Amino acid sequence: MSSNRVIEKLEILADAAKYDVSCASGQSNRKNTNKGLGDSSGSGICHAYTEDGRCVSLLKILLTNYCIFDCAYCVSRKSNDIKRAAFTVEEVVDLTINFYRRNYIEGLFLSSGIFHNADYTMERLVRIAKKLRLEQNFNGYIHLKAIPGASEELMKEAGLYADRLSVNVEMPTAKSLKLLAPDKNHQDVIKPMKYLKNEIIGHKEEKKLNRKAPVFAPAGQSTQMVIGATRENDFEILKVADYFYQKMNLRRVYYSGYVPISTDNRLPIIGTPVPIIRENRLYQADWLIRFYGFNVNEIVGDDQPHLDLDIDPKLGWALRNLHQFPVDVNTADIEMIQRVPGIGFLSAKKIVTARRYKKLFPEDLQKLGIPYKRARYFLAFSTPFSIQKDYTPIQIKQQILKLQNSKYKNNFSGQLSLF
Amino acid sequence: MTTIIYDGTYQGWLTAVFEIYEFKLKEVEFVRNQSTTNSLFATKHYVQSDETKANRVLKGLEKKLSKQGVTAIYKTFLSEVDQSDDVMWRFVKYVFDSTENIENDIGNSAVWDVKKAVKKVRRETHRMKAFVRFQLTKDDLYYAIVEPDCDVLPLIMNHFKNRFADQRWLIYDAKRKYGIYYDLETVRIVEINFQANVNSSKPLMEISDEREEFYQTLWRRYFNSVNIKARTNMKLHIQHMPKRYWKYLTEKYPDL
Numbered sequence: 275m276s277s278n279r280v281i282e283k284l285e286i287l288a289d290a291a292k293y294d295v296s297c298a299s300g301q302s303n304r305k306n307t308n309k310g311l312g313d314s315s316g317s318g319i320c321h322a323y324t325e326d327g328r329c330v331s332l333l334k335i336l337l338t339n340y341c342i343f344d345c346a347y348c349v350s351r352k353s354n355d356i357k358r359a360a361f362t363v364e365e366v367v368d369l370t371i372n373f374y375r376r377n378y379i380e381g382l383f384l385s386s387g388i389f390h391n392a393d394y395t396m397e398r399l400v401r402i403a404k405k406l407r408l409e410q411n412f413n414g415y416i417h418l419k420a421i422p423g424a425s426e427e428l429m430k431e432a433g434l435y436a437d438r439l440s441v442n443v444e445m446p447t448a449k450s451l452k453l454l455a456p457d458k459n460h461q462d463v464i465k466p467m468k469y470l471k472n473e474i475i476g477h478k479e480e481k482k483l484n485r486k487a488p489v490f491a492p493a494g495q496s497t498q499m500v501i502g503a504t505r506e507n508d509f510e511i512l513k514v515a516d517y518f519y520q521k522m523n524l525r526r527v528y529y530s531g532y533v534p535i536s537t538d539n540r541l542p543i544i545g546t547p548v549p550i551i552r553e554n555r556l557y558q559a560d561w562l563i564r565f566y567g568f569n570v571n572e573i574v575g576d577d578q579p580h581l582d583l584d585i586d587p588k589l590g591w592a593l594r595n596l597h598q599f600p601v602d603v604n605t606a607d608i609e610m611i612q613r614v615p616g617i618g619f620l621s622a623k624k625i626v627t628a629r630r631y632k633k634l635f636p637e638d639l640q641k642l643g644i645p646y647k648r649a650r651y652f653l654a655f656s657t658p659f660s661i662q663k664d665y666t667p668i669q670i671k672q673q674i675l676k677l678q679n680s681k682y683k684n685n686f687s688g689q690l691s692l693f
Numbered sequence: 694m695t696t697i698i699y700d701g702t703y704q705g706w707l708t709a710v711f712e713i714y715e716f717k718l719k720e721v722e723f724v725r726n727q728s729t730t731n732s733l734f735a736t737k738h739y740v741q742s743d744e745t746k747a748n749r750v751l752k753g754l755e756k757k758l759s760k761q762g763v764t765a766i767y768k769t770f771l772s773e774v775d776q777s778d779d780v781m782w783r784f785v786k787y788v789f790d791s792t793e794n795i796e797n798d799i800g801n802s803a804v805w806d807v808k809k810a811v812k813k814v815r816r817e818t819h820r821m822k823a824f825v826r827f828q829l830t831k832d833d834l835y836y837a838i839v840e841p842d843c844d845v846l847p848l849i850m851n852h853f854k855n856r857f858a859d860q861r862w863l864i865y866d867a868k869r870k871y872g873i874y875y876d877l878e879t880v881r882i883v884e885i886n887f888q889a890n891v892n893s894s895k896p897l898m899e900i901s902d903e904r905e906e907f908y909q910t911l912w913r914r915y916f917n918s919v920n921i922k923a924r925t926n927m928k929l930h931i932q933h934m935p936k937r938y939w940k941y942l943t944e945k946y947p948d949l
């Protein structure tokens with residue numbers, strides 16, 4: 275193979291894959307027991323950060339950007355006039371191994387345009403994963419994109435070699451998908467997701483009975499939605515995400531702010547800013563639902579279909595629910611402490627540990643690294659060191675925003691003014 | 694005031710702690726071998742590193758602390774924070790003075806200082822797991838050079854051993870002039886004096902494997918390709934990858 279052609283292919287196929295945000299390697303448990311190469315028993319490491327501040331942890335590429343479909347939001351769509359390339363199976367294996375051995379990456383994230391048909395493409399993805407595992411003794415992380423419409427046999431094989439599989443819904447609703455991706459239909463996405471869910475559960479059960487049973491996608495499955503390309507509001511988006519978490523056992527739902535790449539009039543025009551802040555708010559809301567015991571309806575609802583852009587969803591919830599505050603950190607349950615704006619679940623844990631030794635005062639919270647200035651509107655200490663005034667939600671919001679602005683001004687003012 | 698002079702090893706420091714109790718020394722300050730002491734009027738006490746004494750101190754600590762609490766002292770030792778010996782001593786003294794486990798009593802300044810040091814070490818350990826960049830030599834050795842803020846090589850040994858079990862590798866700390874070397878069986882600490890010109894990620898043509906440059910170029914191109922210009926945020930980038938680490942990061946090295 276010619277070195278220069280490989281370099282060029284890598285540039286094309288990495289560029290085409292970069293809009294897929296699901297990069298983080300999930301928690302897997304593939305230990306290096308065969309004295310082979312690699313170990314994915316811990317949580318993934320970010321080996322580098324791009325200049326846009328995102329974590330680089332996997333070699334994220336497409337096998338090919340040739341595609342028979344024409345999804346309007348996608349750079350690889352058939353009608354787009356771009357350079358096309360395709361890797362061979364051997365090239366992807368070689369790249370992965372050599373990057374991994376130099377400690378550049380945690381593993382491979384492999385997706386693809388649809389070449390010929392779904393099975394043809396999926397078969398190659400599976401072959402790469404299989405070679406890495408069986409021929410190269412590779413225990414690093416592998417995330418494969420499951421191509422909608424591929425056969426169940428191939429899906430099953432994929433699960434035996436990959437740590438994580440993902441089927442992208444791309445659009446939050448069936449209606450949008452129909453509008454922008456006429457070749458696809460929503461069921462093509464839901465069907466493989468269901469299949470994978472059942473396989474994952476089935477293999478886990480079997481593993482409990484028989485330790486030697488094979489693992490199947492130990493890091494579970496995830497999906498991705500493009501946001502800002504179509505009109506769905508945050509309530510609709512989060513309801514869909516919640517459905518995936520509850521009904522499909524997904525590990526992660528990724529939200530990808532649409533980067534305008536097309537003059538198609540069904541889409542936002544080129545030059546429309548990427549909805550970075552909205553994307554960030556969705557991730558925060560998603561986090562609250564998964565780890566903080568919040569219900570979707572506590573965060574957004576019919577009366578309030580969008581997340582606030584100027585404040586995070588936890589603060590938004592607290593301001594609407596001031597009757598649940600103040601919280602006394604010395605006596606409250608951990609569940610309630612972690613609902614205080616500014617106190618995350620790690621901080622809440624620290625508080626609960628520290629309060630066993632002494633009664634906590636504001637300076638102790640500061641020592642624990644908790645942004646007390648922000649949290650103080652929601653806190654009470656049983657012997658008040660200063661009497662809290664009765665603020666209205668709007669007053670609190672303004673004071674906290676003032677705090678944030680002095681801290682983040684340079685960072686965010688440019689972006690905030692876009693809205 | 695007694696000035697305690699020890700050999701600068703962790704075992705030596707633990708021995709010193711043993712002797713503080715043995716000789717009932719009251720106020721102490723620690724000095725590592727090489728450095729000169731500046732307190733003219735202090736009595737000097739020389740410590741000979743001693744495994745038995747060190748182990749007895751460790752045993753004592755294990756009775757009063759969790760496993761994490763014990764390693765926190767070692768991590769503080771590796772942290773190289775200002776006055777680390779003194780921080781460790783204040784902590785250990787507090788441990789032995791108390792009847793309960795005090796490792797989470799953050800109201801106490803010694804506990805707090807240890808926590809801060811441990812945090813610094815933890816961050817540096819993470820960074821090294823991330824930022825080590827191996828280069829392959831002609832004789833199949835993967836080597837990397839680093840200059841971590843804290844002395845963390847002992848803490849990353851196992852991570853690299855588990856991960857790169859089937860390749861020979863060497864990670865060299867250019868600041869502290871020693872390395873860890875894995876020979877496909879075990880990891881050893883090695884003292885080598887690398888030539889002064891081995892101080893960047895630029896591959897040394899004479900010793901590099903013939904494909905090394907190719908993979909480095911691929912990696913750099915990859916790194917640049919995945920960046921989304923519309924989302925550039927250099928501030929965040931530098932926060933995650935501070936400039937002092939760039940020197941050894943392949944992706945930050947200009948294309949050859």
Ligand code: SF4
Pocket residue numbers: 341342343344345348349350351352386387388455
């Ligand atoms: S099928 Fe996938 S690669 Fe092809 S155009 Fe649609 S989104 Fe893009």
